[in-house]
Amino acid sequence: MSWTRAGNEASSNKTDWQEEEERLEPGSCQPLAIVQVPTIAELLRLPSGSRKDGAVVRVGGYRKDGDGGGKWVRYDAGSGRPDNGGTVHNPHAGEEPGRWETIHEGVADFRWFGLFGADADADDALEALMGDPAIYRIEAHSDLNFSRRHIFARSRIELDFLGHTVTTEGIELNEPDNPFGAVICFRGTATGETQTVILRDGLAELTDVLETADSAAFAVGDWWIVQAAPHPEGAAQRELDYLLQVTETIDERHVRFNYKLGWPLEAGRRIVYRKINPVVQSRVRNMRFVGVPVAPLTPSLTKPFPTWDQLGSSPVAYEFAVECDVSDIRAVGAFWPVIMRRYCTSFVTERCELINPVQRDWGGTGYLTQQIHVLYGHVRDCNTSNARHLNDFTCAAYCMVENCHGDGDDYGPFVTHGQFEHDLTYTGNSGLLSFANSGTTWGDSAKRITVRKHVASRIVAHKKISDLTLEDCYAYRKEGLGDSGTIWANADGLQMRGCTAESSVTLSQSSARSGRTNLIDGCSFDATHGGELARASRPDGGAIGFLPVSGDVTIANSSFTNVGKLIVGSIGRLTLLHTRFTGVSGGEGVLQVACHQLVVRGGGFADCGFALIGAWTGGEPGSAQVTEAGQSGQSVTIDGGAEFSGTNGAMAFMSSIGETNSVTWSLGSMTSSAAAPGMAHFAIEGGKHRYQAVGSRFKGGAFDTRPDAFAASSYMLHTACVEEGVDRSRLPAESGTVRHREGNLLLP
Structure with missing residues (x-):
C-alpha cells in the first residue's frame, strides 16, 4: 500500500498518524496531518487508525494518480450517508457510521465518480450531484451516457458539459406522448394552493393589475400560474395563461403582477390562480447530444408499434421555471424538442443547434425548441437543418428571436400556434415563417408580431394576426415547395416595409381588432x-x-x-x-x-x-x-x-x-x-x-x-x-x- 503524509516521506515503521500523535502535545490546537493516497481504492484501504473525525486526505485520482478524478476528502465519523461512489465513500464493510466525504467549494466533476467516457452510465452520479445542495456547478470532462430520464426541482445550479457528447444508449422508455421525458428535466412544484375569481369588471389590455378573490394570499415575490377560462370555440383558447410573479398588493381584491395583459378580458370571465414554487436559475451549457434511432412512421403516419413514441430521447426540458438559460447544445438524432419549455419566464436560449432529428412528422417531434406559456424569452444565434421547427411559440408574450437560421425549412422553422401570442419580435433570421396557423383549438390569434430582416421560402400570416409588421423581409422561390416565394398576410393593422416576394403577396382578413391602417410601402412583388x-x-x-x-x-x-x-x-x-x-x-x-x-x-x-x-x-x-x-x-x-x-x-x-x-x-x-x-x-x-x-x-x-x-x-x-x-x-x-x-x- 502506498500512501504518505503530505510533505514528508514515510521514514519509519510507525504510521504517519502515530508519528503525528507523538509529536503533538496533548490539548494542542495544531491541525491533523493530511494524508495523500493515489486512488479511491487506496482511500478505502486506509487503516482504521487513519479514520479520525475531521481527518483530511488528498486523493490523487479515481483509478490512477492524475487521471482527473482527484479530490480532497474529509472523514465524518458520524455520517451514515449512502455510498454513491463519488461524493460519499463508505470504508466499512457494513453500514456503521463514518464516511469519507468530498470537500468542495460548490463545483463538482463527474470524474469524481470514475466516469471518463460513455462506457458506463452517468445517471447515479447525476442524481448524487444534483442532490447535494452545496453544489452549484457540475462539470463533465468527458463524454457521458445516460440511460434514465431525470426530473429535478433543484434551483441555482449549472450543468456544463464542456462540449462533450451526451448519448442515451439503452435509455428507459418514456411515458406516452411526453416531450418532457428528457434526460434532464427541471420542474418546479405546485404548492396545492389555488384561488378562483369571476371577474366583476373587465380587465383592460396592457393592465398589470388583476382581480383576485382575496389578495391576502398573494405575497410579494410569490409565483402563480394565472389562467383564464377558455372560450367555448376551442379547448385551449385562453388569452391569459402564464407563470407570473406578485409585485404589489393594491387592495383586498387586486394584485399587481410582472406582466401587462396582451388581450382584454371581459367581466364574467373566470380566472384560476395556482401557486408554484418554480425552479430558478438552473442552467445547462455546452453539450453535444446524440439521440437514439427510431423506426420511421408508416406511410399513413401511424405508429408502427404501441411504444414507438416512447423510445426516442432529447436532452433538456423545463416546466415552472424562472431564469433558466440554455446555451451551446448541439443535437443530432433527437426525437422530442431539444429544449422543451412550459410555464417559463425570463430565459435565454442561445447558440443551440438541431440537425437531422429522427422524426419530424409526428406532432411535437423534431423541434429545436418548443415554448408553451412563456414570457420574456430570448432565443438567439441558433440553427437547424432538416428539422420541423427551430422555434415554436404557443401562448408566448414579450419574446425575441434573433440571428437564427433554418435550412431544409419546408416544415417551418419559425411558428406560433395562435394561442393569443402577442408582442413577439424576430430580427435577422432565415427560414419559413408560419404564425397562428394551428387551428381553432388554440384560437388562430396573435397580436403585435414584428419581423425584421428575414429571409424565408414562405411567410404565412393570414389567420387572426392583428398589427403584424414585416420589415425588410424576402420570400424566395424554392424548387419543389408549393407556394414558395409568397407572403400571405392578414389585413388587420398590417404594415409591410421594404419587403420582397418572388412569387406573390396575398391579403385576406380574418379579424378586425386593430386601429392601425394597412400599409405596404417600398416593397417589390412578382x-x-x-x-x-x-x-x-x-x-x-x-x-x-x-x-x-x-x-x-x-x-x-x-x-x-x-x-x-x-x-x-x-x-x-x-x-x-x-x-x-x-x-x-x-x-x-x-x-x-x-x-x-x-x-x-x-x-x-x-x-x-x-x-x-x-x-x-x-x-x-x-x-x-x-x-x-x-x-x-x-x-x-x-x-x-x-x-x-x-x-x-x-x-x-x-x-x-x-x-x-x-x-x-x-x-x-x-x-x-x-x-x-x-x-x-x-x-x-x-x-x-x-x-x-x-x-x-x-x-x-x-x-x-x-x-x-x-x-x-x-x-x-x-x-x-x-x-x-x-x-x-x-x-x-x-x-x-x-x-x-x-x-x-x-x-x-
Whole structure:
C-alpha cells in the first residue's frame, strides 16, 4: 500500500498518524496531518487508525494518480450517508457510521465518480450531484451516457458539459406522448394552493393589475400560474395563461403582477390562480447530444408499434421555471424538442443547434425548441437543418428571436400556434415563417408580431394576426415547395416595409381588432399568374382562413412585376401611391379589381391595366354594393401623374366588365400612351357609369364604350384633356348628360 503524509516521506515503521500523535502535545490546537493516497481504492484501504473525525486526505485520482478524478476528502465519523461512489465513500464493510466525504467549494466533476467516457452510465452520479445542495456547478470532462430520464426541482445550479457528447444508449422508455421525458428535466412544484375569481369588471389590455378573490394570499415575490377560462370555440383558447410573479398588493381584491395583459378580458370571465414554487436559475451549457434511432412512421403516419413514441430521447426540458438559460447544445438524432419549455419566464436560449432529428412528422417531434406559456424569452444565434421547427411559440408574450437560421425549412422553422401570442419580435433570421396557423383549438390569434430582416421560402400570416409588421423581409422561390416565394398576410393593422416576394403577396382578413391602417410601402412583388392580391369570397367559402378584406389598404412606392392575371378580389378602398405594375410581355396583363374604391396617385401600369369586375359584397364579385358616395358599384380615381403605357392581352388599360357593373370614374392628372392602334385607354360596358376626366393626356389607341354604358342616371364629362391620335369612334353620342368633345385639345 502506498500512501504518505503530505510533505514528508514515510521514514519509519510507525504510521504517519502515530508519528503525528507523538509529536503533538496533548490539548494542542495544531491541525491533523493530511494524508495523500493515489486512488479511491487506496482511500478505502486506509487503516482504521487513519479514520479520525475531521481527518483530511488528498486523493490523487479515481483509478490512477492524475487521471482527473482527484479530490480532497474529509472523514465524518458520524455520517451514515449512502455510498454513491463519488461524493460519499463508505470504508466499512457494513453500514456503521463514518464516511469519507468530498470537500468542495460548490463545483463538482463527474470524474469524481470514475466516469471518463460513455462506457458506463452517468445517471447515479447525476442524481448524487444534483442532490447535494452545496453544489452549484457540475462539470463533465468527458463524454457521458445516460440511460434514465431525470426530473429535478433543484434551483441555482449549472450543468456544463464542456462540449462533450451526451448519448442515451439503452435509455428507459418514456411515458406516452411526453416531450418532457428528457434526460434532464427541471420542474418546479405546485404548492396545492389555488384561488378562483369571476371577474366583476373587465380587465383592460396592457393592465398589470388583476382581480383576485382575496389578495391576502398573494405575497410579494410569490409565483402563480394565472389562467383564464377558455372560450367555448376551442379547448385551449385562453388569452391569459402564464407563470407570473406578485409585485404589489393594491387592495383586498387586486394584485399587481410582472406582466401587462396582451388581450382584454371581459367581466364574467373566470380566472384560476395556482401557486408554484418554480425552479430558478438552473442552467445547462455546452453539450453535444446524440439521440437514439427510431423506426420511421408508416406511410399513413401511424405508429408502427404501441411504444414507438416512447423510445426516442432529447436532452433538456423545463416546466415552472424562472431564469433558466440554455446555451451551446448541439443535437443530432433527437426525437422530442431539444429544449422543451412550459410555464417559463425570463430565459435565454442561445447558440443551440438541431440537425437531422429522427422524426419530424409526428406532432411535437423534431423541434429545436418548443415554448408553451412563456414570457420574456430570448432565443438567439441558433440553427437547424432538416428539422420541423427551430422555434415554436404557443401562448408566448414579450419574446425575441434573433440571428437564427433554418435550412431544409419546408416544415417551418419559425411558428406560433395562435394561442393569443402577442408582442413577439424576430430580427435577422432565415427560414419559413408560419404564425397562428394551428387551428381553432388554440384560437388562430396573435397580436403585435414584428419581423425584421428575414429571409424565408414562405411567410404565412393570414389567420387572426392583428398589427403584424414585416420589415425588410424576402420570400424566395424554392424548387419543389408549393407556394414558395409568397407572403400571405392578414389585413388587420398590417404594415409591410421594404419587403420582397418572388412569387406573390396575398391579403385576406380574418379579424378586425386593430386601429392601425394597412400599409405596404417600398416593397417589390412578382405576380403569379392567377394569383390573388386580395382574397375573394367563393361559393365553397374559399381556402380555410382566407377571407375577403373589408378594410382599406394603401400600397405606396412599390412595384409588381410579371403581371399576367392578378385578382384583387376584395378590399374596401385600395390606394396605390407611386406604385407600378409591369405586365408580362405578350401576356394578359390585367388586375381584376373587386374593391369598392380604387385610388391611383402617381406610379402606373406598363403593359398591363385593370378591369373593374364589380364590388365585393360578401358574395361573388359583380353584385351591387352601396359606396360612401351613396351610389352603387365601384369607384376609381386616378391622378398625381399616373402613367399607363404599352399594351396587354386585354387590349385595355382601364375597363369595366359586366352588364350590371356601375362605376364612378374620376380621371385627373394622368398620361395614357397606347402602343397598339386597338389598345383602349378605357373600355366601358353595361351598367350605370358616372365618368369625369379633366386634364388628362391620351396618346394613340382608342376610347371604347358600349352604347348602353351611359343610359339613365349616368353621365360622361370629358374635358380639358389632350388627345394625340386617339380613335374616338366608339365614344357615345353627345347629349345633355354626355359631353366629350368641347374643351379638349385634339391632335392628329
